[in-house]
Amino acid sequence: MNFFKVALPYIISGVSVGGQYALIAIGYTMVYGILRLINFAHGDVFMVAGLLMVYIAASFPLFVAIPAVIVLTVMLGFTIERVAYRPLRSAPRMSVMISAIGVSYLLQNLALYITGGLNKNYPAIPWISDRVTVFGLDTTRVTVITPFLTILLVVALVMLINHTKLGMAMRAVSKDFETSQLMGIRINSVISATFIIGTFLAAVGSMLYFTNYPGVVPTSGGMPGLKAFVAAVFGGIGSIPGAVIGAFIIGICESIIKGLDTILIVNGVIGEQIGLATFSDAFTFVLLIIILVFKPTGLFGEKQTDKV
Numbered sequence: 001m002n003f004f005k006v007a008l009p010y011i012i013s014g015v016s017v018g019g020q021y022a023l024i025a026i027g028y029t030m031v032y033g034i035l036r037l038i039n040f041a042h043g044d045v046f047m048v049a050g051l052l053m054v055y056i057a058a059s060f061p062l063f064v065a066i067p068a069v070i071v072l073t074v075m076l077g078f079t080i081e082r083v084a085y086r087p088l089r090s091a092p093r094m095s096v097m098i099s100a101i102g103v104s105y106l107l108q109n110l111a112l113y114i115t116g117g118l119n120k121n122y123p124a125i126p127w128i129s130d131r132v133t134v135f136g137l138d139t140t141r142v143t144v145i146t147p148f149l150t151i152l153l154v155v156a157l158v159m160l161i162n163h164t165k166l167g168m169a170m171r172a173v174s175k176d177f178e179t180s181q182l183m184g185i186r187i188n189s190v191i192s193a194t195f196i197i198g199t200f201l202a203a204v205g206s207m208l209y210f211t212n213y214p215g216v217v218p219t220s221g222g223m224p225g226l227k228a229f230v231a232a233v234f235g236g237i238g239s240i241p242g243a244v245i246g247a248f249i250i251g252i253c254e255s256i257i258k259g260l261d262t263i264l265i266v267n268g269v270i271g272e273q274i275g276l277a278t279f280s281d282a283f284t285f286v287l288l289i290i291i292l293v294f295k296p297t298g299l300f301g302e303k304q305t306d307k308v
Contacts (some may be wrong), residue, residue, distance in 0.1 A: 006266045010136050011252060016143040016212070018251025019150035022206030023236075024228035025243040026157065027198030033174040033238035034194050038091065044107035045199055047127040049073040049206035050122060050216040051111055057123040065276075066125075070203045081192055084126050108210015110290060111218035122214035129211055130276040134195025142211045147248075149208070161240070161271060166193055174238065223281065230288045236298030246299065250287065254280045 024046055031039045052072055057065040067129045084103045088096045128142040161167035172180045181187050209224060210216060228243075229252050235242025256263070257280040264270045291298060 006263050007259070008135060008258060008288070010255045010263070012060050012134065012137065012139065012143060014252035014255030015144040015248060015254060016208075016251070018231075018248035018301070020209040021211075021224065021228045021231050021251055022150050022244040022247035023201040023208070024224060025152070025231040025247045026240055028229050029232040029235075029240060029243040030170075030198050030238050031196050034170060034177075034191060035085070036101065037085070037096050038229070039085075039198075040097070040225075041103035041107060042198065042202060043228070044111075044300075045073060045077055045080070045211075045221070046113065046202045046206050046225060047218065047221030048076060048107055049203040050210045050220060051120060051256060051296050053114065053207065053210070054120045054122060054216055062123070065123075069207075070200060071204035073206075074196050077195045077202075078192055081195040086188065086191075086256065107134040107216045115212055115218060117218065120216045122210040124214075125207065125211055127164070128208075129255035130307055131230050140212065142208055146208050149204075150244070151265065152269050153204065154240065157197065157201075157238060159196075166190070170194065210275050230280075230284050233240050233288060233298055237301035239298070239300040242298055242300030250284055253283060253287075 006084070022147070024042065027042045027045075028039060029039055032137070039154075048071055052069045053065060056068050056072075080103055084099045085096060085132075088099055128140070128145060130141050132141045134144055134145060135138075161170055169180070169185050172183070173184055173187060173190050177187070210220075213268055227250055228247065231247035232243040233246075234250065235244070235246030258277045260274045260276040261270070266274070279293070
């Protein structure tokens with residue numbers, strides 16, 4: 001009971017962070033499901049959304065800044081697909097991957113040029129930034145609402161994919177790109193819609209993430225983006241529920257590892273801090289290696305068969 005009481009704050013924090021990773025991971029898994037492309041620039045789009053909020057909120061009230069950030073982030077995602085990926089649609093897959101890496105570094109360097117590399121403080125968003133008490137623990141409201149908002153958005157996305165013409169087209173394209181094109185599906189529109197949805201979720205995720213971690217720098221999207229990618233692979237890249245479950249697992253495990261020294265000291269297992277929190281990031285990538293070795297398709301991934 002004492003172990004659970006000490007670990008509870010880290011579990012709650014982990015669920016919140018996992019929800020934020022999930023919103024980024026969905027963008028990775030949707031793009032891969034349709035284009036078989038790892039969009040390495042996705043984490044940097046997440047970072048740009050954070051910087052947009054910093055600058056727009058400095059000049060406009062938040063009720064204007066929040067929708068403006070979402071719209072501009074979506075436009076950025078649409079532009080990236082249109083300019084960097086669409087012209088390479090028939091090129092070798094390696095060319096598209098190199099283009100994605102180039103877009104990632106372009107966004108980082110533009111952010112570095114604009115900010116001078118200085119840490120920018122994310123504005124406090126009323127209500128979600130407020131302190132609340134949950135199970136006797138003092139935390140921010142964003143920590144509590146993140147998992148519920150994530151699940152709500154995921155349910156809405158699954159409904160869209162399963163019960164709309166756009167969703168039917170997405171499922172068809174993800175199954176067979178060439179045949180879908182021959183059957184008259186507007187491939188470019190479907191892919192643009194996929195990027196729009198992914199960047200919309202990344203924009204929402206950035207608001208939740210930077211409310212808890214308010215410092216924004218040009219590399220802020222790097223580690224969350226990588227962890228979201230690992231979550232997508234862990235759950236089975238191409239599977240939206242898998243990406244979400246993978247993100248929650250990684251968020252909870254990462255948070256518990258950060259507090260493991262405290263948990264063990266309180267429970268009398270060790271006598272002093274031994275620095276286990278140092279390995280919280282490493283755990284994510286060790287988990288990736290283990291999954292790739294024992295289950296390369298992830299928890300919910302489907303085995304791909306090559307056509308001849």
